[in-house]
Ligand SMILES: Nc1ncnc2c1ncn2[C@@H]1O[C@H](COP(=O)(O)OP(=O)(O)OP(=O)(O)O)[C@@H](O)[C@H]1O
Ligand SMILES: Nc1ncnc2c1ncn2[C@@H]1O[C@H](COP(=O)(O)OP(=O)(O)OP(=O)(O)O)[C@@H](O)[C@H]1O
Ligand SMILES: [Mg+2]
């Protein structure tokens with residue numbers, strides 16, 4: 001059991017280093033087991049040094065967006081270890097700035113050649129990069145439905161139109 | 171002690187009903203103490219019926235954005251009970267759609283006549299409504315600094331420019 | 341192998357029959373707050389076999405039946421079908437070990453007269469079981485409990501959980 | 515009364531002296547991930563008196579000293595000043611019970627030779643204490659532990675915490 005965990009740890013850690021370097025444009029990341037002799041007695045930490053930051057920074061001192069990028073790197077690292085035919089991501093880009101949201105969307109797009117990616121998102125940058133678009137709405141009666149004839153323009157409009165429509169109504 | 175809690179509960183609940191109705195464009199919300207005889211033995215729940223939804227819906231069945239609107243209503247309700255000269259909000263609009271993010275920004279703007287509101291945000295809709303803008307950045311050397319001569323156009327550009335600049339660089 | 345479509349009948353906020361077709365590649369799903377985007381994810385988990393009720397945000401499986409919304413009657417039964425494309429590889433094998441180009445996984449829940457819930461599973465229309473679903477799906481790596489399904493809020497949870505819980509995540513992968 | 519400016523010296527990611535002026539009304543603060551937006555919030559909490567170390571995301575007060583970033587030396591001392599506007603009301607009273615148009619609340623932390631931390635408080639330049647800060651600020655309702663300061667992630671926390679914890683929030687308000 002310990003042997004299996006250590007083998008998986010080594011492989012997921014290798015993936016984590018690669019994905020984190022790619023997602024943070026050159027930063028360094030690494031997984032650390034607190035107790036290598038008996039891993040079941042200690043935890044698993046993510047050590048990260050975003051590009052341009054000091055190596056002394058601790059995970060709890062990182063910003064909301066930097067922590068999310070570390071967690072997403074771990075998710076991709078686990079997926080690489082055990083690939084699945086389809087992936088479902090529900091608003092994983094919530095607290096990312098435009099820069100980082102685009103990096104995540106680009107990585108999903110690149111990986112969509114070998115597996116199916118379904119991503120629930122409100123962010124314009126992710127909607128622009130997707131190959132296909134699905135719109136879900138409710139008509140104020142508590143019943144959800146799919147919006148017919150939906151495409152990239154309508155998806156981006158849905159986010160912005162809300163804003164325009166509000167401006168006119170005020 | 172029990173008397174004080176019940177008086178505060180009545181007042182905050184009254185505020186909560188008003189704020190939730192305003193923020194959800196006509197939905198109904200109410201606070202409920204699980205154990206009215208001995209409130210210290212029970213919890214405090216937020217019951218909400220967003221506009222157009224069934225009254226049977228439970229808080230744990232609401233969506234991420236609907237839960238945030240309920241929590242924000244509670245925060246405003248508490249603030250009304252005990253007003254402060256200044257407020258600081260750190261990315262409270264993260265999982266809201268454009269519609270709800272604008273409602274929150276409008277409420278802050280309206281309340282900014284009687285108190286100071288400082289809001290950290292990445293959302294375009296909030297940047298457009300604010301009276302003043304402050305930009306914080308780091309130059310890849312791990313040192314944060316304030317961006318001089320910052321204004322609404324530059325703030326909105328910062329979110330979008332990231333996107334344009336990335337497009338050109340790729 | 342990919343997920344071709346999601347067919348829901350009276351599942352959560354989806355009244356009556358609603359079909360959501362999916363494509364290969366990268367698909368973005370968008371819509372206002374509370375419109376039903378995460379409920380589609382819950383429908384997928386409902387069939388694949390979720391680990392805990394928290395994953396579908398319902399304390400009781402009957403909470404998953406359409407509750408009527410503003411002006412309709414609450415439903416007494418709900419059904420969800422996942423339709424997977426299951427082509428034959430050049431070597432004759434298929435990702436899902438069933439000899440069919442399309443595989444339909446269906447789960448239905450009915451509210452009985454006594455108010456309890458009865459759950460039925462169907463594989464391409466034939467009665468089946470949750471155990472058989474799990475065996476077939478995990479051999480194709482389409483499990484509900486891997487990190488191939490990342491529910492709303494799970495990224496922040498993974499970043500802020502204790503080191504011990506994170507090590508347990510790694511154990512599940514092993 | 516309003517917060518006129520935040521003056522930081524070697525606080526977290528802010529190297530040297532950085533001043534952030536604030537205005538009355540509605541101000542939006544924006545910038546990329548990890549740029550230091552929330553660190554400004556931590557600086558405000560640092561002076562007002564945070565409840566727990568989790569509020570400023572540091573397990574030890576020495577973690578708040580600028581750590582040098584990529585190419586600089588770590589700082590041995592940090593200082594934060596909150597400058598409040600404190601005008602006289604028509605009836606002669608002031609929100610902060612100090613007879614001055616501007617009130618400067620300063621907190622400084624120095625790393626001693628033995629590696630521990632020594633904390634000093636100054637009010638308009640004169641030595642003071644955390645107790646005096648709390649008394650003055652809470653009589654003007656500018657506390658650190660009310661819901662007037664909503665840290666990153668607190669909205670989701672409030673929506674998903676147990677009913678018991680939420681009742682405790684109400685007790686603190688009472
Ligand atoms: N059994 C049910 N019957 C009818 N409606 C339900 C049922 N269960 C949940 N709902 C409703 O579904 C809505 C939640 O939908 P969902 O979580 O899918 O939203 P979402 O599109 O993901 O929104 P967000 O962008 O805020 O995450 C809530 O308004 C809730 O009341
Ligand atoms: N003592 C310190 N010295 C130098 N840098 C520090 C120190 N403590 C934290 N940091 C750095 O500050 C950064 C975090 O900044 P902050 O949390 O303010 O970002 P933010 O602008 O709020 O980002 P987000 O939009 O992701 O929330 C991290 O990169 C962290 O490494
Ligand atoms: Mg959702």
Ligand SMILES: [Mg+2]
Nearest residue numbers: 063064552666
């Ligand atoms: Mg932040």
